[in-house]
Amino acid sequence: MFVTHLECSKTGKIYEANKIYNLSEVGKPLLVRYDLQAAAKTLTKDVLKGRVSSLWRYREVMPVIHNENIVSLGEGWTPLPHAKRLGALVGMSELFIKDEGLNPTGSFKARGQTAAISMAKELGVKKVAIPTAGNAGGAMSAYAAAAGLEAYVFMPRDTPAACRIECEQLGAQVTLIDGLITDCGAEVARRKEAEGWFDVSTLKEPYRIEGKKTMGYELAEQFGWELPDVILYPTGGGTGLVGMWKAFDEMEGMGWIDSKRPRMFSVQAAGCAPIVRAYDNGWDEAPEFENAHTAASGLRVPKAVGDFIMLNILRTSGGGAISVTDEEMVADTKIVGAAEGIFCAPEGAACFSALKKLLASGQVATKERVVLFNTGTGLKYLEAYGLK
Numbered sequence: 001m002f003v004t005h006l007e008c009s010k011t012g013k014i015y016e017a018n019k020i021y022n023l024s025e026v027g028k029p030l031l032v033r034y035d036l037q038a039a040a041k042t043l044t045k046d047v048l049k050g051r052v053s054s055l056w057r058y059r060e061v062m063p064v065i066h067n068e069n070i071v072s073l074g075e076g077w078t079p080l081p082h083a084k085r086l087g088a089l090v091g092m093s094e095l096f097i098k099d100e101g102l103n104p105t106g107s108f109k110a111r112g113q114t115a116a117i118s119m120a121k122e123l124g125v126k127k128v129a130i131p132t133a134g135n136a137g138g139a140m141s142a143y144a145a146a147a148g149l150e151a152y153v154f155m156p157r158d159t160p161a162a163c164r165i166e167c168e169q170l171g172a173q174v175t176l177i178d179g180l181i182t183d184c185g186a187e188v189a190r191r192k193e194a195e196g197w198f199d200v201s202t203l204k205e206p207y208r209i210e211g212k213k214t215m216g217y218e219l220a221e222q223f224g225w226e227l228p229d230v231i232l233y234p235t236g237g238g239t240g241l242v243g244m245w246k247a248f249d250e251m252e253g254m255g256w257i258d259s260k261r262p263r264m265f266s267v268q269a270a271g272c273a274p275i276v277r278a279y280d281n282g283w284d285e286a287p288e289f290e291n292a293h294t295a296a297s298g299l300r301v302p303k304a305v306g307d308f309i310m311l312n313i314l315r316t317s318g319g320g321a322i323s324v325t326d327e328e329m330v331a332d333t334k335i336v337g338a339a340e341g342i343f344c345a346p347e348g349a350a351c352f353s354a355l356k357k358l359l360a361s362g363q364v365a366t367k368e369r370v371v372l373f374n375t376g377t378g379l380k381y382l383e384a385y386g387l388k
């Protein structure tokens with residue numbers, strides 16, 4: 001296929017393709033690079049019209065070499081409804097929701113895992129392990145099952161029950177940890193060598209981002225190759241944010257779009273807002289956020305390995321970072337649901353809460369075209385919505 005090499009996101013050091021990697025030598029994420037000019041010969045805007053309705057429609061800019069290694073459950077190519085009724089509530093006519101809750105296992109984590117597990121299979125991995133705040137574990141369990149790999153999932157004890165039960169029913173071995181996702185990550189790191197596990201933590205392996213970047217390709221394609229003015233993205237580890245930005249650069253490299261980019265906004269929970277704090281203070285990195293707590297489990301990431309990449313994207317794009325409370329997210333789930341018929345995860349509703357603040361402060365104008373990311377289904381968060 002078209003992968004030329006992998007590259008350290010910090011130092012630019014080049015790594016040979018088709019080998020098993022986690023982080024680079026300096027402990028930073030590795031990014032996959034392609035021969036875009038060659039890819040663009042067969043991947044054209046026109047040919048896409050007849051391609052499969054999953055993210056594998058962008059086959060040439062995906063890292064798998066042999067088609068038989070692709071593990072797909074129908075992920076990606078999700079709807080982008082024009083949220084007219086929700087928009088009208090805030091005086092907007094160009095508001096859209098990218099509805100990622102319709103992915104296999106109910107969240108956009110499926111995008112990352114289809115790529116990571118396909119690559120694990122291609123590279124001969126037999127056992128995969130993951131620390132998860134909830135949805136990544138379910139997605140990994142599903143794709144590992146479909147690939148015939150053993151799956152080991154580590155999640156905080158207070159992860160929503162649906163996430164735990166889902167992993168168990170998908171055949172994974174689940175370990176509950178008294179702590180946060182960072183503690184789960186430490187447990188995976190401590191045991192992986194002895195157990196022979198490949199660690200598929202966010203941005204600690206190079207391919208989840210390749211799956212998540214397809215959200216950027218889809219937005220461009222669904223909008224007729226014109227990117228929106230503003231993207232609001234609920235940010236935990238930031239794979240989607242980093243991925244979409246990478247996709248925009250790749251599309252420009254293939255001659256599909258120009259250099260104009262959306263303003264990217266990270267939305268975080270007030271109880272766990274390391275990126276917002278770093279952004280507000282003008283820092284280049286985001287130190288660990290102490291006593292992280294929020295019902296939006298996907299946002300409960302106190303320390304992100306890709307922090308410096310995200311902060312750079314938020315600043316270069318002219319966007320920003322904003323936090324909202326759990327109460328605001330939960331209240332807005334019903335506003336979005338009743339207006340648009342989409343039962344959001346709290347992470348998704350958080351984007352609408354954030355939009356109202358950005359409109360009030362003048363950082364976003366009502367006439368702009370804005371995309372909110374609903375990153376998961378509300379069905380996995382019944383405790384947050386009042387289930388006892």
Ligand SMILES: *Cc1c(COP(=O)(O)O)cnc(C)c1O
Pocket residue numbers: 107108109135136202234235236237238239240241297298299345347348375376
């Ligand atoms: C994981 C997750 C997020 C955060 O995604 P990142 O790309 O890691 O920032 C947001 N929402 C939901 C529902 C998630 O599962």
